[in-house]
Amino acid sequence: MSVTGALGPAVVALGGGHGLSATLSALRLMTHRVTAVVTVADDGGSSGRLRDELGVLPPGDLRMALAALCDDSEWGRTWRDLLQHRFRSSGDLDQHAVGNLLIVALWEQLGDTVAGLDWVGRLLGARGRVLPMAAVPLAIEAEVVGPADGSGEPQRRVVHGQSAVAVTRSRIEHVRLVPPDPPACPEAVAAVEAADWVVLGPGSWFTSVLPHLLVPELAAALHRTRARRCVTLNLSPEEEGETAGMTATQHLQVLHQHAPELRIDAVVADPRAVEDVGLLVEAAASMGARLLLRQVRSGDGTPRHDPLRLAAAFRDVFDDYLGDVGTPSR
Known part of the structure; x- marks a missing residue:
């Protein structure tokens, strides 16, 4: 091709x-003709806090994808840098990314996850589209195998949450999602098919x-x-x-x-x-x-x-x- x-x-x-x-x-x-389909299982940092407090999809990885597609102009780069800017304070705003707050505010105002992302893409002059892979926030669980115990048997356990799985020192054998049968973002499915x-x-x-x-x-x-x-x-x-x-x-x-x-x-x-x-x-x-x-x-x-x-x-x-x-x- x-x-x-x-x-x-495409x-x-x-x-x-x-x-x-x-x-x-x-x-x-x-x-x-680029479409990014982004994981929505982040449970740490600014994204995790917004997810827990407001029950929304974690916006961080979606924000990073939008920033990567921004227009290569003064306008696009300025808005990209603003999107990536993090507050530093001793209060509740500490380490929140401006882009995360903007995305979540658009979701609340429009009542539509995909429309909110499309509006941020228009602001950035993004060359492409950013979509979540699922319509609901997800959790990741990993079945891991650690060092053998005193009996010589390897230790098997389940690690819960993306931030914990990402730093596990045990060997991962398999991962799964919670819920196990989440609804996909319809626009993401259509993009893959096309x-x-x-x-x-x-x-x-x-x-x-x-x-x-x-x-x-x-x-x-x-x-x-x-x-x-x-x-x-x-x-x-x-x-x-x-x-x-x-x-x-x-x-x-x-x-x-x-x-x-x-x-x-x-x-x-x-x-x-x-x-x-x-x-x-x-x-x-x-x-x-x-x-x-x-x-x-x-x-x-x-x-x-x-x-x-x-x-x-x-x-x-x-x-x-x-x-x-x-x-x-x-």
Whole structure:
């Protein structure tokens, strides 16, 4: 599927937090038809406080996605910076992000979650749309295995809440959502069904990427859509937290375990993040995908994706250049 036309391909990006922001910062450089579908399970910080106090969707990851899509003009950058600004005080406003308050205020005024996000997008001149993955706030639970006890048996327990799962030191075996059958955002389902490409990752694997596969209506759309699917892997394993020590291959294996019937068409990885290329090629092939190795890391040495490099990698994927540069795969 060639990237043609003035608007570019219709791309849906799934995730949350900084990982989704990296994807959106790249996609906005190559297409005007971007839809971000964002996890809504955050229970910490400003988002968690607003969620608990007002019973709303946690706005933080939605805010970050909107900021990543802002217009690259003085107007867009100014409103982006305002959206991201956090108050610092000794009172109740401490660490609340202005954008979180703005989004929640629009939700209360309009009585419509999607309309409120669309209005913020218009304010930013956003190149694309931001939608929640579910219509209700969610919680994440993880089944984890810790060090063996005195009897030699590994300790199994359940960790409750996204903020707790994100920092667990135990090995995560499986994650689930509460409620287990949440209603999907209808506009998100429609966007997946109408997409040319769906991109999953990078990001916190268990708390930002996999949850999208656990919302039944959204998962069904991901399985039946005619869109092709691309997985973008993280740049380095976490030293601690939910994916501590997990290899690039293990990230794909965990994805397959949670959605065994989901076909993937392409996997994007930075060569420096791959421990064993052969194993990763095999894992990708088992899901129907080909591996694209490209330097997508920032040139300053920090473990973050460079928007221009990642955009170039996505263009190669969308144009089927999955081998050496300039060699089409089909």
